[in-house]
Amino acid sequence: MSVADDTTAARVTLQRIATHVLARARFEAEGRFGLRATPSGLGTPPFGAEGTVLRIAGPIVIREGLVDGTPRSTALAIGGHSLRQLATFAGVDLATPFSAGEDTPELGDVDAPVVLDGGAAAALLSWLHVGSVALDRVMSHVIDPSLVQVWPEHFDVGLDVATALGRVNLGASPGDAAIPVPYLYVAPWERHRPGDPASWNAPFGAVELRSEGQAARDEVERAVAFFEARLRLLAGG
Secondary structure, three states: OOHHHHHHHHHHHHHHHHHHHHHHHHHHHHOOOOEEEEOOEEEOOOEOOOOEEEEEEOOEEEEEEEEOOEEEEEEEEOOOOEHHHHHHHHOOOOOOOOOOOOOOOOOOOOOOEOOOOHHHHHHHHHHHHHHHHHHHHHHOOOEOOOOOEEEOOOOEEEEEEEEOOEEEEEEEEOOOOOOOOOEEEEEEOOOOOOOOHHHOOEOOEEEEEHHHHOOOOOHHHHHHHHHHHHHHHHOOO
């Protein structure tokens, strides 16, 4: 299997777990399924009466919460365990109907052992962290930003903000069916694309591949620069 195949397989596996374990658990408790990027991966915000947190940290799933009234953490390796076992660990019932939208991944064989390349998983999850930090940096000087969230059905980290030409989505994706490698994106809700046409290189707006800047000393700085350059165009500057 090639590196590209390993990366795609890891992304599909992580998205399946993020959607059908983490997002399901939060949805069952409070009717919301948005997730958050973390330094080591992604996870839920605290949910439920006991403030439970579920996280994917590289090759493991972590559950944080109260055990007999005392805060405790427990962990389970992803590789070698089935989706059903991971769901049971998280307190999730896979028989309960759940949808995060039209891009919700299929459950698949819930009893087959999960195979996950740890190196590929770590690289993909680190990109979500880069995107999250960059979006936090941008947030200090944008108008009416939404929450920075990982949407499990798209498996990217993003937010939307207001501009003079309407709202725009900003984010970082570890890859998808259309662009199977990690990338940054700026996606205006309206059709107008001001400034140099070369700045808008995708049907939905603008993208920059992670691989195009791997020599950069700071991926966060590069992401901030990419976002801010397009935001200036949409602000008329």
